Amino acid sequence: MMTMPMSPGWSLSNALAIFAMWVVMMIAMMLPSAVPMILLHQRMIIKNKKPFENLSFILSYLFIWVLFSVGAVAIQYISQVNGVLDASSLTVSKIISIGLLVLAGGFQFTALKKTCLTKCRTPAGFFMGYWQSGVLGAFKMGTKHGLFCLGCCWAIMLLLFVGGVMNLSWVLLLTIAVVVEKTLPAGDLISKIIGVVLIMGAAFMTYDVIYGQSLPVMNNMTMDCMKSMKMD
16 A cells, blocks of 8 residues: 555656565466366376476466556546546546446347356356366466456456455455356356346445435525525
């Protein structure tokens, strides 16, 4: 938090610290959901006796999320420069938050989401379709799995800007959502339920923006009317 810039004028140390924060957070959030795939790969290569093969698979998977972290840093910087990001909480404005919730919720029902989620949910099917042996082959497979995972979860990851990038409770909640939809038997149904919840959240926030802000105005008008009545 000490290295988080409160103004758009980022230094190199600020940029590196923010990038490091995103990388650590992406690894912490996405690695648990990849454990079934990693363990199956480890079991399938036991006879190959190549100790770095599984490590190559893991590192290439994480490399995709390192690249995502670069994009997340760019989004954070652009948002802060344009004044739509609260530098203290690392949340975007309510209007943009509504848009992100609708985007993420709607994406849960798309064909791309279903395709990528299926690839992530079926480790055996993934390896049957994309198997390559050796360290280089493992790296290529890890990259493909990382891309499928990115295609599945990119919209949910953007919601970090809604609840707060540094809000650990929000980070944990999103992590649980990703793990649940990718590992539990009813993952496809859970994915759609998550979509409904996100859209409902957008609707609730929209209601708050429209009517919540009018309440203070109405209260002030009521107070002014009461004061004028007392004076009369």
